[in-house]
Amino acid sequence: MEKFMKTCYECKVDVIPVVRIEEGIKLYGLKCPKCKEEFYTSSQLLKLERFRDKPKRKFGKLGDATIMRIPPELIKKHNISPGDYGICTSVEDGILIVPVKEK
Numbered sequence: 850m851e852k853f854m855k856t857c858y859e860c861k862v863d864v865i866p867v868v869r870i871e872e873g874i875k876l877y878g879l880k881c882p883k884c885k886e887e888f889y890t891s892s893q894l895l896k897l898e899r900f901r902d903k904p905k906r907k908f909g910k911l912g913d914a915t916i917m918r919i920p921p922e923l924i925k926k927h928n929i930s931p932g933d934y935g936i937c938t939s940v941e942d943g944i945l946i947v948p949v950k951e952k
């Protein structure tokens with residue numbers, strides 16, 4: 850990640866990259882090796898805000914396939930029926946599924 854600061858504001862010691870997993874969400878920041886203070890950009894904190902309180906689903910296994918159940922409220926909201934397709938695209942934070950009607 851890009852170093853948005855070189856040294857700790859307090860200790861003036863070089864900061865080091867740190868990855869913290871908060872509520873299952875990976876945050877990339879910088880840490881002072883002396884006072885242990887961690888620093889994050891607002892975009893990293895927004896990422897946490899964006900995913901907090903969202904329904905979490907576990908990946909499962911069905912034969913050779915990795916599967917995940919979609920929360921029923923999302924199925925209803927997007928009017929998804931069995932037989933519809935989902936176009937999967939890799940995006941920065943994960944996988945985006947765009948439902949497409951069969952006909």
Ligand SMILES: [Zn+2]
Pocket residue numbers: 857858859860861862881882883884885886
């Ligand atoms: Zn420090």
